[in-house]
Amino acid sequence: MDQTFGGGGRVFKFLGVHIPIYENCKVVLAIVETAEGLNLSDFFPMLARFDFQGVEHRMKTQVKKFDYIFETTIEERTNSKSKMSEETVKQERRKDFLQILLELLDQNTATSITMTQLKALVVDIFLGGTDATSAMTEWAMTEILQNPKVMKKVQDELAEVVGLNNTVEESHLPELKYLDAMFKETFRLHTPLHFLLPRTPDKSCVVGGYTVPKGATVFLNVWAIQRDPQNWANPSEFNPERFLNNKGSEKWDYSGTNSTYFPFGSGRRRCPGIPLGEKMMMHILASLMHSFDWSLPKGEELDLSDKFGIAMKKKMPLVVIPSPRLSDLSLYS
Numbered sequence: 001m002d003q004t005f006g007g008g009g010r011v012f013k014f015l016g017v018h019i020p021i022y023e024n025c026k027v028v029l030a031i032v033e034t035a036e037g038l039n040l041s042d043f044f045p046m047l048a049r050f051d052f053q054g055v056e057h058r059m060k061t062q063v064k065k066f067d068y069i070f071e072t073t074i075e076e077r078t079n080s081k082s083k084m085s086e087e088t089v090k091q092e093r094r095k096d097f098l099q100i101l102l103e104l105l106d107q108n109t110a111t112s113i114t115m116t117q118l119k120a121l122v123v124d125i126f127l128g129g130t131d132a133t134s135a136m137t138e139w140a141m142t143e144i145l146q147n148p149k150v151m152k153k154v155q156d157e158l159a160e161v162v163g164l165n166n167t168v169e170e171s172h173l174p175e176l177k178y179l180d181a182m183f184k185e186t187f188r189l190h191t192p193l194h195f196l197l198p199r200t201p202d203k204s205c206v207v208g209g210y211t212v213p214k215g216a217t218v219f220l221n222v223w224a225i226q227r228d229p230q231n232w233a234n235p236s237e238f239n240p241e242r243f244l245n246n247k248g249s250e251k252w253d254y255s256g257t258n259s260t261y262f263p264f265g266s267g268r269r270r271c272p273g274i275p276l277g278e279k280m281m282m283h284i285l286a287s288l289m290h291s292f293d294w295s296l297p298k299g300e301e302l303d304l305s306d307k308f309g310i311a312m313k314k315k316m317p318l319v320v321i322p323s324p325r326l327s328d329l330s331l332y333s
């Protein structure tokens with residue numbers, strides 16, 4: 001996607017199509033009908049008030065449902081019976097996330113938060129912590145099934161690090177270098193937020209010869225950057241080795257400082273859940289791959305098409321058959 005901003009710029013190139021903005025409303029309406037899942041108001045803010053796709057209406061309905069779930073949970077916690085007693089906190093030596101937030105509620109201090117802020121934080125953690133993590137684990141599993149050599153390497157590494165008479169523990173994760181490279185390659189090809197979160201410059205600036213006016217909505221196409229043949233050899237090939245062979249000072253991580261690879265975003269809006277998301281995905285996939293061999297149902301073929309959402313998911317859910325891999329069956333109980 002690229003856009004000619006400012007001055008007389010009136011052409012928008014989207015999915016390879018040059019679309020004249022404003023002059024030809026029919027074109028815009030045709031896209032409204034075909035762009036399933038894409039919110040056109042993100043690309044043409046002037047259309048937002050018409051809510052052509054009913055996105056705002058659906059969002060408000062969902063917000064009401066979310067509100068109901070969170071309010072009930074918060075009420076349950078704040079009523080005296082289920083409140084975490086000081087004794088429980090002392091015994092378990094920890095508080096859960098909700099308890100910490102509730103203690104910050106309406107305190108009249110610098111760190112105090114309101115009920116609306118509390119609910120927003122819970123929604124962030126709830127959605128961010130589940131949607132992208134499960135979508136990425138499914139993509140990783142799909143790529144492993146698509147590439148039997150990768151599956152063998154992942155399982156050989158697990159057998160060596162964990163052992164076939166043991167289950168995966170958190171302490172094993174830093175030693176699983178190949179699994180880590182396999183995830184990095186999955187993130188390169190199936191980056192969950194193709195355009196990241198929208199940015200808005202507070203000053204007009206020039207980027208790559210284009211003027212970006214103050215207040216414009218800017219989308220960064222990380223999907224295209226991570227598949228750009230100028231940055232990556234054989235970009236559509238699934239090859240975890242490219243993340244094992246570090247060249248010179250090149251560092252592969254999720255810090256967002258490498259301009260060719262930043263699946264968790266970059267700068268101040270970078271994902272704050274990286275350590276948790278990374279650990280959850282590694283632990284889930286390592287356990288699945290270590291404990292079971294996986295195959296597709298007879299006659300089934302893998303489908304790699306995706307579907308637009310908060311995170312880019314597989315269009316068709318992955319269906320696979322597990323068979324036990326560990327000799328000690330008591331490890332499965």
Ligand code: HEM
Pocket residue numbers: 124125128129130132133136192193196197198263264265266267268269270271272273274276277278281
């Ligand atoms: C595999 C797992 C995850 C992936 C791939 C992922 C990816 C991302 C990406 C690409 C962004 C946008 C960053 C940008 O525009 O610069 C983002 C934002 C965010 N993520 Fe994650 N995320 C994951 C897990 C999590 C978890 C576990 C949490 C919370 C527990 C979380 C919470 C958030 C929040 C709150 C934001 C918004 C930050 C802001 O508004 O500035 N994410 N995530």
